[in-house]
Amino acid sequence: MMPTDHSLIQAFQSNLEKEAVFTKLMHRHQEKLYYQIKRMGLEHADADDVAQNVWIKVWGKLDGFKMESEFSTWLFRIGHNETINYINKQKRNGQNHAFEDGLRDYNTASNTQGPQASQIQIHLEQGIKQLPEKQKFVFMLRYFEEMDYEKIASITSTTVGGAKANYHQAVKKLQEFISNR
Amino acid sequence: MNSMENKRSNNSLLEDQNLINSLISKELMKEWEQHVIACPPTYFQSFPHKVIERIHKPTKTSIIYTFGKLSIAAVFIFVVAGLYFWLPKTNSEAALNSIALQEIPINEIDAYVNNYERVADADLQNEIISIGVNLEPTNLSNDSSN
Numbered sequence: 362m363m364p365t366d367h368s369l370i371q372a373f374q375s376n377l378e379k380e381a382v383f384t385k386l387m388h389r390h391q392e393k394l395y396y397q398i399k400r401m402g403l404e405h406a407d408a409d410d411v412a413q414n415v416w417i418k419v420w421g422k423l424d425g426f427k428m429e430s431e432f433s434t435w436l437f438r439i440g441h442n443e444t445i446n447y448i449n450k451q452k453r454n455g456q457n458h459a460f461e462d463g464l465r466d467y468n469t470a471s472n473t474q475g476p477q478a479s480q481i482q483i484h485l486e487q488g489i490k491q492l493p494e495k496q497k498f499v500f501m502l503r504y505f506e507e508m509d510y511e512k513i514a515s516i517t518s519t520t521v522g523g524a525k526a527n528y529h530q531a532v533k534k535l536q537e538f539i540s541n542r
Numbered sequence: 543m544n545s546m547e548n549k550r551s552n553n554s555l556l557e558d559q560n561l562i563n564s565l566i567s568k569e570l571m572k573e574w575e576q577h578v579i580a581c582p583p584t585y586f587q588s589f590p591h592k593v594i595e596r597i598h599k600p601t602k603t604s605i606i607y608t609f610g611k612l613s614i615a616a617v618f619i620f621v622v623a624g625l626y627f628w629l630p631k632t633n634s635e636a637a638l639n640s641i642a643l644q645e646i647p648i649n650e651i652d653a654y655v656n657n658y659e660r661v662a663d664a665d666l667q668n669e670i671i672s673i674g675v676n677l678e679p680t681n682l683s684n685d686s687s688n
Binding site: 396 | 551555558559561562565566570571573574575577578579581582585586589590592593594596597
């Protein structure tokens with residue numbers, strides 16, 4: 362039987378093979394965290410940087426983790442803060458993240474649905490680009506990670522109502538943006 | 543009860559997703575996501591190792607940061623000490639001498655005078671004791687009746 366996150370954390374907190382336990386936690390959660398950071402529009406190198414910083418923070422704080430929430434919620438909360446801080450820092454320094462560079466090349470072999478589909482995806486990307494960071498984060502968690510609003514609220518330090526409002530605002534903006542093209 | 547809640551929550555998730563899927567099909571959304579989250583093929587195998595390495599590596603930035611803090615403290619101490627030793631002291635003495643009497647608050651003058659009077663009284667008392675003169679009221683009254 363696979364050990365639960367909480368039993369792995371207990372082992373970590375009792376100083377039992379810290380590195381091995383931590384590596385297991387990373388293997389279990391690294392992909393979802395990285396994907397969420399990447400969906401925010403960061404290039405691979407930047408997303409890698411943010412993801413590493415998140416895990417280093419987790420290593421430093423895991424001894425104080427009180428098991429009051431799921432580990433993944435806590436991890437994503439740190440991920441949310443790190444990502445937003447990183448993007449804001451980039452904006453302050455006048456650097457653009459990936460979405461700003463215009464548009465990915467959708468006319469590649471990966472796109473199986475023709476040029477019209479590519480056009481829609483370009484509009485989608487442009488639409489997502491103009492969303493405020495928090496709305497973008499909530500939208501990605503809800504649509505792609507299929508998280509419930511309680512968890513999203515906990516991750517983004519808002520209320521359930523606030524998380525719902527963020528999602529619906531994001532959808533409304535995307536609908537307006539895409540239908541105006 | 544739990545399954546009812548799950549069903550409701552799933553329905554609400556589907557409703558939320560359909561808000562977007564009415565404009566962009568689920569497949570296109572999925573394809574867009576695949577595009578966005580793409581990363582080098584062996585990235586996730588090497589990632590934990592990179593993180594563990596960074597955890598154990600002493601950070602150069604922290605040394606620079608500490609050094610920076612120390613140098614700021616040293617400069618601050620140097621400036622304060624410099625001001626203390628090299629600023630002309632005569633300025634402050636001149637300032638003390640130039641204080642006009644009317645600038646001294648009344649209560650400070652009162653306190654000074656009272657204090658001085660108390661010292662003078664004590665001195666007088668000591669003088670009387672050392673001479674041995676008796677100034678008790680009884681003697682005084684006898685003197686006056688005579």
